[in-house]
Amino acid sequence: MPDAIVIGGGPAGSSLAIRLAHRGWETQLFDRQRFPRHKACGEFLSPETLGMFRELGVYDQMEALQPGKITNARIVFRFGGVVEAKLERPAWGLSRYAMDKILLKAAEEAGVRVHTGTSVSSIASDAEGFRVGTRTGGMSAISYSRTAFAAWGVHPRADLADRSLDRRGKKAYIGLKAHISGIRLDASVELYFIHKGYIGISPVEGGKWNVAALLPLDGIRKKGSSVRELLQAAAAENRLLAERLHGGVLIPDTEVSTAPVYLSFKPQSWGIVPQIGDAGAMIPPLFGDGMSAALRSARRCADYGDLYLRGDIPMEAWKAGYLLDMQKEYAPILQWGRLLQTLANMPVVPRLFTACARLFPQLGPYVVQATRMGGKPPLSSGNDAYG
Numbered sequence: 537m538p539d540a541i542v543i544g545g546g547p548a549g550s551s552l553a554i555r556l557a558h559r560g561w562e563t564q565l566f567d568r569q570r571f572p573r574h575k576a577c578g579e580f581l582s583p584e585t586l587g588m589f590r591e592l593g594v595y596d597q598m599e600a601l602q603p604g605k606i607t608n609a610r611i612v613f614r615f616g617g618v619v620e621a622k623l624e625r626p627a628w629g630l631s632r633y634a635m636d637k638i639l640l641k642a643a644e645e646a647g648v649r650v651h652t653g654t655s656v657s658s659i660a661s662d663a664e665g666f667r668v669g670t671r672t673g674g675m676s677a678i679s680y681s682r683t684a685f686a687a688w689g690v691h692p693r694a695d696l697a698d699r700s701l702d703r704r705g706k707k708a709y710i711g712l713k714a715h716i717s718g719i720r721l722d723a724s725v726e727l728y729f730i731h732k733g734y735i736g737i738s739p740v741e742g743g744k745w746n747v748a749a750l751l752p753l754d755g756i757r758k759k760g761s762s763v764r765e766l767l768q769a770a771a772a773e774n775r776l777l778a779e780r781l782h783g784g785v786l787i788p789d790t791e792v793s794t795a796p797v798y799l800s801f802k803p804q805s806w807g808i809v810p811q812i813g814d815a816g817a818m819i820p821p822l823f824g825d826g827m828s829a830a831l832r833s834a835r836r837c838a839d840y841g842d843l844y845l846r847g848d849i850p851m852e853a854w855k856a857g858y859l860l861d862m863q864k865e866y867a868p869i870l871q872w873g874r875l876l877q878t879l880a881n882m883p884v885v886p887r888l889f890t891a892c893a894r895l896f897p898q899l900g901p902y903v904v905q906a907t908r909m910g911g912k913p914p915l916s917s918g919n920d921a922y923g
Contacts, residue, residue, distance in 0.1 A: 538562040538649075539845055541668050541681040543656050545571065546632075548813025548830040549687030550639035554592055555838035557646035561845055564679065565648050566670060568655035571640055575632040576711035576792045577826075578736050579746040580606070580725050583625040584828040588835070597638050604629030604739025608724040612776050614731065620724075627725070629740040631715070633790075659684060659808050666809065683841055686811040687834070690797055690818055708753040708796035709733065712763050715744045715790035718783055726780070730773040731755065737780065744787060753795055763791035800870055805833070805862040806855050812837050817866045829866070836861055 542553045545567030556563045581603070589595040606627040611619045644650050651672070658669035666684040670677050725738040733751040740746045751770055759769035764786055771778045798818065805816040813830035840854040849857075 537665070537680045537682065538564050539682050540564070540841065541566065541666065541679060541684045542648075542687055543567075543659075543668070543685065544687030544689060544813070544815070545569075545640050545643075545650065545652065546575070546636060546687060546689060546813065546830070547639055547827060548815075548834045549685070550636070550643045551588070551592055551831050552685055552687060552812060552834035552838050553643045553648045553650075554639070554646050555835065556841060557643065557648045559838075559842050561842070563648045564651065564681070565640075565643060566651045566654045566656055566668075568653070570652045572633045572637040574713070574790055574792045575636070576713040576748065576794045577632045577746075578738065578748040579629055579631055579635075579713075579740055580736070580738050580827070581628040581630055581635075582825050582828050583623070583627055584825065585831060586628060588828065588831040591835070592639070592642065594638055594642050597642075598628070598630060598635065601630060601634050601638075601741045603741050604745075605723050606725050606738060608722065610724050610726045612726060612728045612774065614729040614774055618776075629725070629738040629746060631740045631744075631746065634741060656688075661808070682845060684809040685837060685841070686807065686809050686815045687813050689814045690794070706798050706801070707732075708798060709750050710753045710756060710766070710793060710795035711797045712749040712751065712766055713790075713792045714747050714763050714767065715740065715787040716747055716781070716784040717744055717787060718785045719745055719780060721745060721780070728771075728774045728777040728780075730770050730777070733770065735767070735770060735774075735777060745784075747781070747784075750797065763793055766793075800866075802870060803859075803862045803866040805859055805866075810837050810840075810855070810858055816862060817870060819866075819869065825869075829869075832865070833862065 539561035540553075540556050540563045542549045542556075542563065542565045545565055549565060549567070553563050553565045586595065589598055606629055607623050609621045609623060640650060640652075651670070654670050654672040656668055657671050657676070658667075660667045665680060665682040668679045668681065668684060670679060719737075721737065721739065723739065725736065728735045728737075730751075732755065733749065735747065735749040737745055737747050747767060749767060749770055751766065756766055756770065760766045767781075771781050800817040800819070803817045805811050812833040814826070816833050817829070819826040819829045837858060840849070840858050843849045844851060844854045
């Protein structure tokens, strides 16, 4: 019987599996998709994320792909006004198509038994650990493990997710992503606000740009049936965005959509099993720190899992400690994200903010720094406070 089963092969799941395997635990990983594949994602890797890559031993492989280099952040409001901040340290733009493949291969090289094209249909606990039901190519199987971890992203089966999760009354979004070529943009990540949503543009490897959007599902579903049509409809709501995308060429086979997507109001870090990455909390994409958040939750959960497997703590202590840690890290940023998203859609607030940012140059970097996981916005470091 393996020591750990990880459900989900994205950055959170693969990095967790790598950490467990490096500590000597027999680990299996299941993912319903086959790799490589495109994902609806902003594909922005903050400086904090790059530090995680070093810990996992994949930094050099990622760098060899020549990711897009990002040195500035630019926010463009729907009703006018632009706020910029220089990054204290460079960030990267790297496609999930390339990045996830490297992480999954690193997991295999660490000794993890990886099963792609395999969906998880059930999880149950017993005195020995966990019983996990899977399906591969129409064939069902049962696997047993001492521990199990959920890294299944934003779309788990309802009966496998946190039983306390209640989405009634929550706003549903659709996530879109496509790669484009032929636009002119400096080494910046740009975030454009539209009505109750936003679109981000950032460079990725190969001289391409990633265009990713989070749009209200009820307002966009009648405006097109393809990713191209939906992005064009959304871009029409922001003049500067439409100008930026003018002349761009969408690269075939890079369009991805996912729906419904729900932003988290609070962390949901433990259901039947511990939940990491987007399964634990869907960080508002406007922060650009979702990848770092996913990797950090995986690292913390690996620490607790290691202690439990060694017999140093009971599962009750693991659950209590992990829930507390995630509450401390995630709750402030989730609250801050809801506030920023609300304010950005008010016609007067962005104009006032833009004017204040001109008078007080520290304001823009201060707000951007506040979006980092665990970020403490510096008040005295000038325009290079982003990090």
